[in-house]
Amino acid sequence: MDRNLKLxxxxxxxxxxxxxxxxxxxxxxxxxxxxxxxxxxxxALQCAAIAALRRDxxxxxAHRGVAYWVARGIPLEKVLCDLAGREGGTNRGxxxxxxxxxxxxxxxxxxxxxxxCFPIATGAGLSIKVKGGDQAVLCxxxxxxxxxxxFHESMNLxxxxxxxxxxxxxxxxxxxxxxTERSTxxxxxxxxxxxxxxxxxxxxxxxxxxxFAAVSEALQRARTGGGPSLVEAKTYRLWGHWIGDPESxxxxxxVEKQWRRDPIPIYEANLAKEGVLNDSLRSExxxxxxTKIDRAIEFMxxxxxxxxxxxLEDVFA
Amino acid sequence: MRTITYAQGIKEALVEEMRRDPTVILYGEDVANxxxxxxxxxxxxxxxxxxxxxxxxxxxxxxxxxxxGAALTGLRPVVELQFADFLFTAGDEIVLKAxxxxxxxxxxxxxPLVVRCPSGAAGVGPEHGQCPEAFFMHAPGLKIVSPSxxxxxxxxxxxxxxxxxxxLYFEHKxxxxxxxxxxxxxxxxxxxxxxxxxRPGDALTLVAISAMVPKALAVADRxxxxxxxxxxxxxxxxxxxxxxxxxxxxKKTGKIVVAEESYRTLGVGAEIxxxxxxxALEYLDRPLRRxxxxxxxxxxxxxxxxxxxxxxxxxxxxxxxxxx
Numbered sequence: 001m002d003r004n005l006k007l008x009x010x011x012x013x014x015x016x017x018x019x020x021x022x023x024x025x026x027x028x029x030x031x032x033x034x035x036x037x038x039x040x041x042x043x044a045l046q047c048a049a050i051a052a053l054r055r056d057x058x059x060x061x062a063h064r065g066v067a068y069w070v071a072r073g074i075p076l077e078k079v080l081c082d083l084a085g086r087e088g089g090t091n092r093g094x095x096x097x098x099x100x101x102x103x104x105x106x107x108x109x110x111x112x113x114x115x116x117c118f119p120i121a122t123g124a125g126l127s128i129k130v131k132g133g134d135q136a137v138l139c140x141x142x143x144x145x146x147x148x149x150x151f152h153e154s155m156n157l158x159x160x161x162x163x164x165x166x167x168x169x170x171x172x173x174x175x176x177x178x179x180t181e182r183s184t185x186x187x188x189x190x191x192x193x194x195x196x197x198x199x200x201x202x203x204x205x206x207x208x209x210x211x212f213a214a215v216s217e218a219l220q221r222a223r224t225g226g227g228p229s230l231v232e233a234k235t236y237r238l239w240g241h242w243i244g245d246p247e248s249x250x251x252x253x254x255v256e257k258q259w260r261r262d263p264i265p266i267y268e269a270n271l272a273k274e275g276v277l278n279d280s281l282r283s284e285x286x287x288x289x290x291t292k293i294d295r296a297i298e299f300m301x302x303x304x305x306x307x308x309x310x311x312l313e314d315v316f317a
Numbered sequence: 318m319r320t321i322t323y324a325q326g327i328k329e330a331l332v333e334e335m336r337r338d339p340t341v342i343l344y345g346e347d348v349a350n351x352x353x354x355x356x357x358x359x360x361x362x363x364x365x366x367x368x369x370x371x372x373x374x375x376x377x378x379x380x381x382x383x384x385x386g387a388a389l390t391g392l393r394p395v396v397e398l399q400f401a402d403f404l405f406t407a408g409d410e411i412v413l414k415a416x417x418x419x420x421x422x423x424x425x426x427x428x429p430l431v432v433r434c435p436s437g438a439a440g441v442g443p444e445h446g447q448c449p450e451a452f453f454m455h456a457p458g459l460k461i462v463s464p465s466x467x468x469x470x471x472x473x474x475x476x477x478x479x480x481x482x483x484x485l486y487f488e489h490k491x492x493x494x495x496x497x498x499x500x501x502x503x504x505x506x507x508x509x510x511x512x513x514x515x516r517p518g519d520a521l522t523l524v525a526i527s528a529m530v531p532k533a534l535a536v537a538d539r540x541x542x543x544x545x546x547x548x549x550x551x552x553x554x555x556x557x558x559x560x561x562x563x564x565x566x567x568k569k570t571g572k573i574v575v576a577e578e579s580y581r582t583l584g585v586g587a588e589i590x591x592x593x594x595x596x597a598l599e600y601l602d603r604p605l606r607r608x609x610x611x612x613x614x615x616x617x618x619x620x621x622x623x624x625x626x627x628x629x630x631x632x633x634x635x636x637x638x639x640x641x
Binding site: 058089090091092093094095099101102103108109111112113116118119120121122123124125126127128129130131149150153154156157160161313314315316317 | 342368369371373374376378379380381382383384385386387388389390391392394409410413414417418419420421422423424425426427428457458460481482
């Protein structure tokens with residue numbers, strides 16, 4: 001990985017973290033709706049995996065966090081307008097922040113039902129194969145979602161038809177209040193790859209460089225006819241399931257211990273050690289993030305709400 | 318004009334549209350090597366190749382949802398479900414994905430997807446013998462067609478494949494062998510959302526869907542001999558639903574019977590009843606009559622199935638009651 005790529009991933013991690021903190025403030029202040037699932041702690045894997053994509057690839061992101069959109073380059077003001085249910089977003093108030101969509105960058109949207117992403121990703125892979133292209137599809141999902149039947153059906157269908165889909169599990173240890181060890185019989189979700197005769201790899205999801213390498217390898221395999229892969233990125237959900245989650249199901253000690261694995265300071269330290277990052281670049285990244293967010297919020301607050309009768313549009317093409 | 322079967326009409330539509338448009342693909346359980354359990358798609362893999370015509374594992378959620386994903390990314394998939402009942406197996410993918418992906422994403426994408434659904438009671442019991450159209454009329458974002466004859470089978474399927482929205486195409490198993498005249502013009506299409514007055518009349522409106530249409534025509538013949546010239550309307554599409562065609566007919570006849578192979582409660586007849594309450598109450602001189610399945614699953618044994626499926630006799634009796 002070259003220096004610029006490392007810095008790009010780092011900047012996206014910072015921008016995502018700052019944006020999420022501001023969104024939490026907006027939600028708490030009642031300025032925007034609250035159907036947002038924070039991804040604090042998972043930015044490293046999200047930013048790094050997306051950095052491995054080509055512009056013409058497809059992606060399906062998961063419920064957690066803003067880093068997917070930040071890393072893919074969707075303008076922040078559009079994301080905020082979707083969150084606020086205003087004009088100027090990507091889905092005209094129809095889907096909220098859960099359905100940010102960006103066809104120009106292959107961002108196909110989001111399934112409201114967990115696990116609905118898998119068949120859609122399979123179909124995008126099918127399209128690529130039928131048209132004879134060398135793009136790939138990156139499909140994010142959580143450890144909890146890996147228990148949906150659609151995961152099994154889609155992994156198998158992609159494997160038998162050798163479809164170019166990379167399944168990226170963000171194992172953050174929790175499905176709302178259910179810890180992974182109680183929901184899931186295997187220790188590593190990646191073990192399930194064996195059931196479909198596809199490669200399964202576990203990486204430290206808080207280390208962007210490990211994630212980048214594993215996802216790049218899986219994408220390369222997909223592009224060259226090797227079919228699907230499963231990558232499991234071990235991480236942790238540092239915030240609650242939603243803004244205001246009382247988190248009565250897990251101990252404060254557990255969460256405090258995990259904050260010591262927060263990927264941002266760790267990556268900062270590693271990049272500083274390598275001479276890629278210094279104090280001035282670090283403050284620049286932070287200041288730049290804050291400026292971008294301020295501008296985007298200002299834009300969002302000036303946008304009108306959609307016309308009520310536009311609720312009747314967009315059912316059929 | 319030449320005469321072909323309903324099954325041949327379906328196959329011709331598939332072949333012609335696949336020749337015309339390389340983005341049309343066809344897949345489902347047993348459709349490629351075997352040609353489908355109802356033998357509709359035999360020879361298609363040989364003509365169009367294994368990339369465009371292929372067999373899927375028994376994975377309705379994955380392959381129906383993949384149809385949505387493929388439609389989002391530039392293909393026009395025709396997905397065959399082995400039985401219409403399996404729409405419920407793929408419920409999320411049909412109702413929440415095919416029906417709502419476009420809307421939920423503010424119209425960013427279109428979804429040109431056709432799901433072929435062999436429907437109807439044929440001695441196959443509760444989970445293989447339903448006509449579940451009415452369930453999906455309640456679901457926004459899905460177009461629904463139910464052809465009753467070979468010409469409509471071909472023309473509606475071609476229109477469905479060319480449409481930029483998800484279409485559930487219900488092909489009744491008992492109609493596959495039905496014969497009728499079908500145009501050979503490769504651009505013959507039957508527009509979605511347009512009902513057909515299959516027999517004009519003024520004594521009563523008989524709305525019949527899918528396999529009920531041949532029965533309705535037999536009833537009309539019988540009543541004609543008794544001096545009652547009834548009008549038979551085949552909606553053909555249930556979404557979009559040609560409401561004006563029904564309202565106009567009732568304004569003329571003042572009486573209506575709906576014959577359908579759905580369950581009675583909240584079936585197509587219930588929607589027609591509500592429509593007439595709203596738009597044509599003053600024209601009705603007798604109450605609406607519904608001939609439908611009496612809210613039980615479809616039984617398997619012939620004697621039981623025959624008892625619950627609307628018969629020519631039951632439709633005739635409902636009409637007689639209003640005409641007396």
